[in-house]
Amino acid sequence: MRGEALMPMMPVTDSMFLLIETREHPMHVGGLQLFTPPEGAGPDHLRTLREDLLRNTDVRPLFRQRPARPVNTMGYLGWAEDDALDLDYHFRHSALPRPGRIRELLELTSRWHSTLLDRHRPLWEVHLVEGLNDGRFAMYSKVHHALLDGVSALRHLQSILSEDPAELSCPPPWGSRRPQPAGRRVPTSRSALLQGTTRVVRQLAGMAPAAVKIASEALREQRLTLPLQAPRTMLNVPIGGARRFAAQSWPLARVRDIATASGASRNDVILAMCAGALRDYLIEQRSLPDSPLVAMVPVSLRSRTDHGEAHGNQVGALLCDLGTNLSDPAERLAVISRSMSDGKRLFRQLSPLQILLLSAMNVAPLAASPVPGFVNNTPPPFNIVISNVPGPSRRMYWNGAGLDGIYPASVLLDGQALNITLTNNGDNLDFGITGCRRSVPHLQRLLIHLDTALAELESATR
Amino acid sequence: MRGEALMPMMPVTDSMFLLIETREHPMHVGGLQLFTPPEGAGPDHLRTLREDLLRNTDVRPLFRQRPARPVNTMGYLGWAEDDALDLDYHFRHSALPRPGRIRELLELTSRWHSTLLDRHRPLWEVHLVEGLNDGRFAMYSKVHHALLDGVSALRHLQSILSEDPAELSCPPPWGSRRPQPAGRRVPTSRSALLQGTTRVVRQLAGMAPAAVKIASEALREQRLTLPLQAPRTMLNVPIGGARRFAAQSWPLARVRDIATASGASRNDVILAMCAGALRDYLIEQRSLPDSPLVAMVPVSLRSRTDHGEAHGNQVGALLCDLGTNLSDPAERLAVISRSMSDGKRLFRQLSPLQILLLSAMNVAPLAASPVPGFVNNTPPPFNIVISNVPGPSRRMYWNGAGLDGIYPASVLLDGQALNITLTNNGDNLDFGITGCRRSVPHLQRLLIHLDTALAELESATR
Numbered sequence: 001m002r003g004e005a006l007m008p009m010m011p012v013t014d015s016m017f018l019l020i021e022t023r024e025h026p027m028h029v030g031g032l033q034l035f036t037p038p039e040g041a042g043p044d045h046l047r048t049l050r051e052d053l054l055r056n057t058d059v060r061p062l063f064r065q066r067p068a069r070p071v072n073t074m075g076y077l078g079w080a081e082d083d084a085l086d087l088d089y090h091f092r093h094s095a096l097p098r099p100g101r102i103r104e105l106l107e108l109t110s111r112w113h114s115t116l117l118d119r120h121r122p123l124w125e126v127h128l129v130e131g132l133n134d135g136r137f138a139m140y141s142k143v144h145h146a147l148l149d150g151v152s153a154l155r156h157l158q159s160i161l162s163e164d165p166a167e168l169s170c171p172p173p174w175g176s177r178r179p180q181p182a183g184r185r186v187p188t189s190r191s192a193l194l195q196g197t198t199r200v201v202r203q204l205a206g207m208a209p210a211a212v213k214i215a216s217e218a219l220r221e222q223r224l225t226l227p228l229q230a231p232r233t234m235l236n237v238p239i240g241g242a243r244r245f246a247a248q249s250w251p252l253a254r255v256r257d258i259a260t261a262s263g264a265s266r267n268d269v270i271l272a273m274c275a276g277a278l279r280d281y282l283i284e285q286r287s288l289p290d291s292p293l294v295a296m297v298p299v300s301l302r303s304r305t306d307h308g309e310a311h312g313n314q315v316g317a318l319l320c321d322l323g324t325n326l327s328d329p330a331e332r333l334a335v336i337s338r339s340m341s342d343g344k345r346l347f348r349q350l351s352p353l354q355i356l357l358l359s360a361m362n363v364a365p366l367a368a369s370p371v372p373g374f375v376n377n378t379p380p381p382f383n384i385v386i387s388n389v390p391g392p393s394r395r396m397y398w399n400g401a402g403l404d405g406i407y408p409a410s411v412l413l414d415g416q417a418l419n420i421t422l423t424n425n426g427d428n429l430d431f432g433i434t435g436c437r438r439s440v441p442h443l444q445r446l447l448i449h450l451d452t453a454l455a456e457l458e459s460a461t462r
Numbered sequence: 463m464r465g466e467a468l469m470p471m472m473p474v475t476d477s478m479f480l481l482i483e484t485r486e487h488p489m490h491v492g493g494l495q496l497f498t499p500p501e502g503a504g505p506d507h508l509r510t511l512r513e514d515l516l517r518n519t520d521v522r523p524l525f526r527q528r529p530a531r532p533v534n535t536m537g538y539l540g541w542a543e544d545d546a547l548d549l550d551y552h553f554r555h556s557a558l559p560r561p562g563r564i565r566e567l568l569e570l571t572s573r574w575h576s577t578l579l580d581r582h583r584p585l586w587e588v589h590l591v592e593g594l595n596d597g598r599f600a601m602y603s604k605v606h607h608a609l610l611d612g613v614s615a616l617r618h619l620q621s622i623l624s625e626d627p628a629e630l631s632c633p634p635p636w637g638s639r640r641p642q643p644a645g646r647r648v649p650t651s652r653s654a655l656l657q658g659t660t661r662v663v664r665q666l667a668g669m670a671p672a673a674v675k676i677a678s679e680a681l682r683e684q685r686l687t688l689p690l691q692a693p694r695t696m697l698n699v700p701i702g703g704a705r706r707f708a709a710q711s712w713p714l715a716r717v718r719d720i721a722t723a724s725g726a727s728r729n730d731v732i733l734a735m736c737a738g739a740l741r742d743y744l745i746e747q748r749s750l751p752d753s754p755l756v757a758m759v760p761v762s763l764r765s766r767t768d769h770g771e772a773h774g775n776q777v778g779a780l781l782c783d784l785g786t787n788l789s790d791p792a793e794r795l796a797v798i799s800r801s802m803s804d805g806k807r808l809f810r811q812l813s814p815l816q817i818l819l820l821s822a823m824n825v826a827p828l829a830a831s832p833v834p835g836f837v838n839n840t841p842p843p844f845n846i847v848i849s850n851v852p853g854p855s856r857r858m859y860w861n862g863a864g865l866d867g868i869y870p871a872s873v874l875l876d877g878q879a880l881n882i883t884l885t886n887n888g889d890n891l892d893f894g895i896t897g898c899r900r901s902v903p904h905l906q907r908l909l910i911h912l913d914t915a916l917a918e919l920e921s922a923t924r
Binding site for chain 1: 508566580593899900
């Protein structure tokens with residue numbers, strides 16, 4: 001196998017994402033981007049664009065590394081550099097069947113988001129998609145969580161975009177605007193490699209023999225500190241491997257106006273919009289629990305000035321009472337707003353390792369036969385993750401094409417069959433909804449309910 | 463989980479295909495079909511066809527069953543009936559990007575053939591593909607080997623076709639022309655279930671603790687009986703999960719004329735065509751070994767009159783000297799012809815279990831850490847599988863569309879990075895070539911070499 005002489009150790013926090021991945025729980029983050037092609041683009045625009053970009057072989061080091069072969073039963077602990085990188089494999093050209101509506105695009109995105117990345121290669125794929133009936137094109141990108149979390153993936157995307165519609169030399173999705181060092185970024189000296197190894201071994205020491213046991217203890221400890229109790233719902237069940245994905249944009253101004261009128265924060269309004277949609281959806285499914293749903297709201301702890309290659313998964317978590325038991329939208333918004341303020345006071349930061357152990361525990365029922373039905377019998381720590389990821393504040397362009405939408409597609413775990421992740425994009429808020437295909441029927445209905453919830457909040461605060 | 467009360471045991475021979483499957487070794491067989499649409503078909507023909515077919519919910523029992531949850535560490539031993547079958551998931555509508563050549567179709571087929579089937583659902587997928595620039599459409603179908611082997615899959619395909627271009631009520635790919643019994647085909651009585659369990663447990667008893675050890679002993683025993691020694695080649699290496707697929711048709715008459723002129727059988731001529739192509743390819747790759755390549759040629763042992771639901775994997779194997787060390791096509795054909803006659807006299811039938819154990823052994827290096835590099839250090843029992851699967855002898859139609867081609871896509875294993883499977887289809891021979899994307903570069907070149915080899919055989923025997 002190539003590149004093994006230079007095998008840098010993978011931090012435990014990253015390798016865990018490879019270790020806990022199963023067929024039912026792909027551990028990649030995705031993003032769907034919608035573009036308006038530059039004026040005068042012909043029918044072969046996308047093909048030409050792809051061929052031009054493929055000539056750019058200046059690949060960011062992150063996108064050249066692949067998992068080295070397993071060095072022990074704890075999983076893949078090392079990265080190797082892929083010295084036979086096959087860009088044609090990673091960067092693909094695809095098309096929509098007729099009639100080429102957004103519906104066909106979401107269907108295709110759902111399929112792509114359901115399949116595992118090839119571990120013999122760098123852990124990313126990008127698809128250029130033609131055939132939308134309105135003449136636009138799309139790009140679906142997929143990166144393993146061991147490489148980049150959702151926040152870092154979106155930041156990477158922004159780094160290849162431009163504010164200038166006339167700039168036609170934007171980097172490809174695997175590129176970077178900064179010149180790449182000629183050598184490798186990986187530590188090549190013996191002592192550096194040994195240092196890395198020692199650190200990894202130390203991190204492993206405490207958890208290797210019984211990760212599941214430690215994970216469930218972490219959860220128990222965590223639960224004692226939780227200010228809220230989440231009800232059991234249809235969303236908190238074991239999941240399958242197939243996904244559904246839905247996406248839509250709303251004007252940021254509408255959320256801002258509600259925030260101004262109500263005195264709540266924009267994020268509170270967004271959570272209230274989700275809460276209203278979840279309530280309507282669960283009523284429609286005859287599955288609304290009596291007590292309110294609890295959302296886990298991740299908060300990035302990464303310094304905004306950190307623009308290095310480092311790509312940790314540094315997140316804190318707030319738990320939020322979504323007030324889904326209340327029929328009045330204004331009351332719901334008030335409850336959410338209060339819950340978020342309380343949460344900030346009580347703010348308890350989960351360490352990245354705790355979050356990872358929590359994830360490991362969630363998939364344990366499938367890996368560890370001693371605890372079948374674990375997810376079914378344990379109350380969920382929260383009902384849904386609702387994540388607001390920073391995106392570009394102005395309209396951006398990529399080689400002359402205007403970026404109309406960025407819709408994040410997330411990771412699901414057992415017990416968490418639905419995820420809402422959104423981002424700001426110029427004057428819009430772009431929502432991406434990822435659901436387990438089996439557990440969350442009629443996922444598209446959530447888009448209608450989000451629209452209704454926003455309108456109700458407008459009426460209630462006008 | 464649904465349907466567990468009625469869990470029929472899976473024969474060990476079938477469950478092995480689930481047990482040995484890894485991300486690097488998907489265990490499904492595939493087929494690419496090319497169709498000329500009926501006259502007067504409009505641009506929405508395929509979409510309408512799909513919607514019409516989706517209304518047909520008469521599903522063959524085989525395509526309703528999914529693996530039940532693992533009952534022990536030996537893997538999935540039971541089938542469950544999927545009582546929430548989601549046909550919309552299994553039967554998909556896709557499109558080719560521009561310019562919509564066969565090249566784009568093969569690229570898309572390669573991607574589909576590389577991904578794993580979802581084990582939470584019945585183990586099959588069918589894709590209808592539009593966007594070919596010559597107005598034709600394609601269908602790619604994929605079935606897990608635990609359900610159907612290549613021969614049975616092709617026989618199933620034939621069963622839904624018609625010789626009549628005017629018949630517009632052909633069944634969908636999941637259907638059947640025979641009426642389905644109202645009840646379930648699985649044994650539901652306690653005693654029948656127990657009998658099944660006992661048989662499975664007995665089959666497992668001898669192999670459970672150390673399947674790898676038994677497998678390598680089976681191989682050693684087998685090798686002693688092998689009349690030929692296969693050289694090490696670039697085709698006999700550990701493989702990755704990504705595939706390339708190439709396909710082309712040649713007129714059956716050309717092969718028949720060479721057979722008549724030379725006195726060899728048609729199958730000998732086909733093998734000589736493959737041998738010539740492999741020789742040219744390996745020369746081009748500067749990897750032609752001094753001693754001749756050995757092909758494993760599977761022979762179906764299934765009775766042709768067996769049209770029941772049974773779907774065993776019953777194959778014998780002939781080893782054939784491909785004479786790739788010889789530069790003269792006529793000499794190569796003579797060697798192949800002699801080798802096949804010798805093989806038939808020496809005919810040694812591998813039991814299905816032996817074949818399976820051999821497969822298990824091939825993937826062992828990845829599963830069993832004690833033997834890394836196993837494939838690299840052991841001479842291969844043969845260099846390539848070349849399989850000729852019976853197809854329809856006349857031109858067939860499916861709901862008015864003429865079947866122009868049937869190209870089989872096969873399973874690869876460690877040590878076997880290339881597979882050639884062909885079938886007859888009316889007046890043509892349709893070749894499907896499946897290769898590991900990393901180990902077999904420029905797979906498409908084999909099509910050119912096959913064409914050259916056929917022309918050379920014609921010149922040599924004219």
